[in-house]
Amino acid sequence: MHIEFRHLRTIKAIHDAGGLARAAELLNMTQSALSHQVKGLEDQAGVELFVRRSKPLKLSAAGLKMLRAAEDILPRVTALEDEFAGLVKGSSGRLHIAIECHACFDWLFPVLEQFRKAWPDVDVDIRPGLAFDALPALRREEVDLVISSDPEALDGVQFLPLFDYEPVFVAAKGHPLAGKDFIEAEDFRDQTLITYPVERARLDVFTQLLTPAKVEPRAVRQVELTAVILLLVASGRGVSVLPDWVLREVRYHSDYVTKRLTEGGLTRRLYAAVRDEDAAKPFMAHVLRLARTEPVKLQRG
Numbered sequence: 001m002h003i004e005f006r007h008l009r010t011i012k013a014i015h016d017a018g019g020l021a022r023a024a025e026l027l028n029m030t031q032s033a034l035s036h037q038v039k040g041l042e043d044q045a046g047v048e049l050f051v052r053r054s055k056p057l058k059l060s061a062a063g064l065k066m067l068r069a070a071e072d073i074l075p076r077v078t079a080l081e082d083e084f085a086g087l088v089k090g091s092s093g094r095l096h097i098a099i100e101c102h103a104c105f106d107w108l109f110p111v112l113e114q115f116r117k118a119w120p121d122v123d124v125d126i127r128p129g130l131a132f133d134a135l136p137a138l139r140r141e142e143v144d145l146v147i148s149s150d151p152e153a154l155d156g157v158q159f160l161p162l163f164d165y166e167p168v169f170v171a172a173k174g175h176p177l178a179g180k181d182f183i184e185a186e187d188f189r190d191q192t193l194i195t196y197p198v199e200r201a202r203l204d205v206f207t208q209l210l211t212p213a214k215v216e217p218r219a220v221r222q223v224e225l226t227a228v229i230l231l232l233v234a235s236g237r238g239v240s241v242l243p244d245w246v247l248r249e250v251r252y253h254s255d256y257v258t259k260r261l262t263e264g265g266l267t268r269r270l271y272a273a274v275r276d277e278d279a280a281k282p283f284m285a286h287v288l289r290l291a292r293t294e295p296v297k298l299q300r301g
Contacts, residue, residue: 005077007041008070010034011049011059015067019057093283096125098134098143100150101270102196103226103246107295108147114290119283138273145284146273150202158279159271162291167204167266168247169259170230171239178257182265185213192238194229197222205241208266230256243268245298270295 010027014034017023024031042049049063059067095115099108112124127143134146138157151159169183177187188210200206210217221238223229229240234255241261250256260266272291278284 002044003041003066005074007037008066008074010037010041011063011066012070012074014038014050014057015059015063093121093281094123094144095283095287096123096127096143097145097147098127098137100134100146100148100202102198102224103243104147104270106226107245107298108291110298111287111290111294114294115283115287118286122283135273138275141275144274144278145287147270148273149204149268149270151271151273154273156276157273158276159273160279160288162270162272162288163295164267164269165295166244167208167241167261167268168244169239169241169261170233170247170250171257171259172234172236173255173257175236175239175257177239177259180259182260182263184262185209185215188215188217188239190218192219192221193217194221194223194232194238194240196229197224203241204243204266204268205261208268209241209261245295248298 010023013023013026014020017026020031020034020038024034027034038049045062045066047062048060049066051058051060097108099105108126112126115122116124127137134143134148135152135154135157137143138146139154147162148159169177171177177183177191180187188205193205195203195205200211209215219238221232223232226242226246229242230250232238233240247256247258251258272288274284
């Protein structure tokens, strides 16, 4: 037996309309063509689908089973057609994000909150578990966007600039380094440095300052949460270096002191890595636009 979507639509239309004439109008076909289609379907099934002598026309037991199938299948087909149409128009899709930056959650959540309101049909997810293997995951299409400060030359991948930021030194207000105008690499030799639990190659304080100067802190303490890092710093348990957007709320707090790294300060840039074919999608362009503007508000806050 070969059942097509048009057969399911026919059965439902006749049931809803209560007769062939009205159903034919709904289906934009002649009553004769509709009768022929029903007869052919009954011949395939080997059973009658309608009780012929009833008025209005009623489905037989076999016809009711086909109606239930139509009511189950047709809405799913319609939803699939709508989803595909959305993909073609760029109004729906998937945006799974991997982050190579622990502190990026501070600005990324406000960005995604705005994004979801504008693009409710886009499936959004954050995949922090892929942070250390993010770019290969992007190329395997396991994620769709990677936040990174370390652009690479990769076939099929674009690194699009988002915004510049400054890594900033933070310590307790009464810390011995609080009186300095700026902080140099040598100042860390006798300090406990509190960092996120990532490799040194992804920490600005090492890549931009300590490693080039061949300076090793007295100790390194790794902490998962920004709030806990700041708590430990305020308690005099160590010092830290965090992006400027993270420190927006403590710059004027009586428990902390913030200082630039080196006399001229350090500047870093965040990028969004996306596959070539995704860069021009409307929803991708929108989330990138938000990611270029919202963090700047935090930096100025």
